[in-house]
């Protein structure tokens with residue numbers, strides 16, 4: 379799995395940072411979380427293909443999270459997309475897209491399946507499931523948690539060979555959890571393999587004030603991507619505006635037992651966010667401050683952070 383940050387600024391873009399959007403690449407296609415203005419240009423710079431996006435999850439209806447979506451849909455239509463696109467968000471998002479479709483003649487070449495965000499499972503296919511949880515913000519807003527289920531069991535070739543099962547398609551069936559019959563004998567997957575590894579999970583806060591229940595929702599995540607609009611000195615402003623500080627993001631990561639915390643959604647007042655990163659690291663050492671085009675690669679149990687997507691092969 380690869381996570382690419384396409385925007386990391388709160389409210390307004392800066393020279394270095396676009397408004398927020400996160401692109402997650404899995405073996406089962408790509409998933410986009412929020413769609414800030416300028417998203418298409420960011421996809422181009424990152425060399426990412428919008429057609430690969432299977433579903434878009436919008437946290438809430440503030441401009442910095444959604445203005446990139448209509449243009450993205452239009453481009454997908456110009457690319458003659460045929461595959462259905464799932465869009466998850468609040469009812470206001472649905473009205474917003476309906477208005478665009480009617481007033482701007484979007485003339486889409488593909489079906490948009492709209493799912494209204496609610497607490498619980500909002501998207502599911504064989505490998506990917508996304509859960510939503512309402513956060514505390516100035517408008518209806520959701521955090522999301524993506525699970526990537528591993529379908530393949532851990533296979534022991536020596537056991538298979540011992541039982542006289544030749545290398546080839548039968549191994550694949552057993553790895554995928556199917557029983558096979560060879561020489562009149564039934565071989566069950568557990569005879570030659572162990573259960574698949576635990577699913578990977580990535581949690582994304584969207585915009586939120588600090589609140590306890592989010593920790594429960596994020597519990598056991600491999601990676602938490604948490605908003606960090608303000609530093610600790612502005613904790614009062616953060617709670618007034620229903621945003622979080624870097625320190626609060628670190629408390630969430632620590633108490634959820636995450637392996638890595640990536641901070642994003644920084645107020646434009648911070649030209650250098652290393653101070654926010656340091657503040658969070660005092661509580662949760664394995665913290666990185668995300669920047670545009672940063673890429674997090676997760677392979678087996680290894681998590682590596684690359685400053686630029688080009689290094690993330």
Ligand SMILES: [Zn+2]
Pocket residue numbers: 388389440442443585643
């Ligand atoms: Zn925001």
Ligand SMILES: [Zn+2]
Pocket residue numbers: 438440515585
């Ligand atoms: Zn907001």
